[in-house]
Amino acid sequence: MLTPNPRLVFAKRPDVGILPVPGEHLVFDPSPSIDLDAVPLNGGFLTKTLMLAPEPFLRERMRDPSIPSYSTHAVLGAPVVGSVLVVVIRSEKEGVNIGDRMYGLSHWEAYTVQPYVEGRVDFKAGNYTEDLTIDLDTMGLGPVPDPKGAYPWSRYLGILGAPGLTAFCGLEAYGDAKKGETIYVSSGASGVGSVVIQLAKARGLRVIASAGSDAKIEYMRTLGADVAFNYRSTDVAGALKKHGPLDIYWDNVGGASVEAAIEHARPKARFIMCGSISEYNTEPHTWYGVKNMSTIWKKRIQIHGLFVGDHIPTLGPRFFAEVPALIAQGKMVGQESFTEGLETAAEVLVRLLQEGGGDDLGKPIVVVARE
């Protein structure tokens, strides 16, 4: 018996500097179907997608294949590959059982035979091509434990998923945080930023955070930010001059914010470069030119390009030992904002990629199916 297996297809590459358009670059296709009982598993297992999380890194993968980046480019005509929470509904693989929940990267479709690509590896190990780019198409799923009511399953896509891991690994690997120091977090209301704020407070840091709406400013204050400002109404350099100097800068936005942070950094400051949302949808020739690069040596600033996959093998175990417990104890909080149905995924993603990252408070999650 055939069951509908809708998917979100990566149909066309958006040009450099433009937002992808739902229905053009990202097309919801309701037509595929699958025989859940008879589809061959070939020693693998069959998963049902429960939730998925649109995330900024997906835009980078949509680039033209001639442009190098940290990740391999997305495959045209295939389903989007992104963060998912799935449940196992059939299995021929030892150690994988019906009812197991898994988090990681997989196809954005209702049901998937896993592994969906030959040669995939467990997502915790990372998988690099010979030029050191990351083949995200071959990264897979890892099991997640039942929270037994301590927190909702959706946390695994937010504070306990890639955003939380990114915040934890970046701060642990590069932050060298010392109690009483000051950190500035741009996009502090984002999936990653909201965890950086909380981890920074837990380590005794003074936190300056910025975002683009009054609701987000209030949200960042509830997360513990000591200073929260709206970059649309407040000059970033002026705010950092007033509230700085900085010992750590967590960069989610790029461009002029980096220049301002360099200007107002203390000697020996650490910068963690995580993203550049100010530039995802603009052409490179319009990108802001950072003029004060010489200040890097004058202040002995250390600037670290971060990719979480590099650190999960070493820091992931500590994350999973510490953060779920803090959440269960109420010492850290996750927050998600939900939309219903795979057909909403493209729109949620595009909203996230807009300048300002959209109005959603908390990590945007698309609910694909209830159990």
Add this chain to the structure above:
Amino acid sequence: MLTPNPRLVFAKRPDVGILPVPGEHLVFDPSPSIDLDAVPLNGGFLTKTLMLAPEPFLRERMRDPSIPSYSTHAVLGAPVVGSVLVVVIRSEKEGVNIGDRMYGLSHWEAYTVQPYVEGRVDFKAGNYTEDLTIDLDTMGLGPVPDPKGAYPWSRYLGILGAPGLTAFCGLEAYGDAKKGETIYVSSGASGVGSVVIQLAKARGLRVIASAGSDAKIEYMRTLGADVAFNYRSTDVAGALKKHGPLDIYWDNVGGASVEAAIEHARPKARFIMCGSISEYNTEPHTWYGVKNMSTIWKKRIQIHGLFVGDHIPTLGPRFFAEVPALIAQGKMVGQESFTEGLETAAEVLVRLLQEGGGDDLGKPIVVVARE
């Protein structure tokens, strides 16, 4: 009996973006004198300056005191404080004997009662003000051993002094050099650059180096550079595209070279930011804006602002254990270019600060006195 004690005085701050002018900002003053036999030592010692080394960092110290930087600003009206090789001619200090040679930072004058500033510390330990800037006025001298003919004393101002230490500490602390990798060294014929090239070759790296004259290109080849190009006639980005990609970038120049190196870096490349000679004599609003900062996280590039003083306590002993032996065995070479007389120091310094760093091959040394 009074002996002349000429000095080079820091007489006036040059405006931002201009070269200092000998006779205006840096004034040779032949009028002071000293009684070498009777001058009180107060438990210290009296040194005679043999050689001094004009170096680019001196320009940074001439800035307006309102501008923060890694070092304290130079004191107006006082002798310039810079790298020197001195010999002890009187001593009241235990462990310091007549005839001892010392290298480090001291006044640029013929004779100096040491310590010249209360609270100075041995130069190997570093000395930081509470805002983490380095008080170079309180850094002092350290003894250097007699090479007994294995190499000339002048090496202590070049490959065995600050330039050599800078190259060694930067590569060891941040380079993570692996055999077969590629490094690009800008200003490869400079005091620091020429040692970076040799150390990189000793570690099995492929070396791309640039400088601004044909004689320097040839000099860099003799030091072992695999690819040497003239940045005045060859586009840096084009050369790096052709001969890269880079695993390590040693930056002595700043500006557009940094952007080109980011563009042609391999994933996980390490950048060692040592100086910005392209910007020492130009106004900040004219500095090149680096537009590809987002590539830092896309390639997980690690950018390290370097100040050698941070690393001498940990890496200095290894340097002094390894490099003098390599020089004595002829496996590394130092080269200096000499001028005679303290009255030439200002001109040699200004030549070094010019775009291109002047035409001198090897480390410029001013001979102040023979024994």
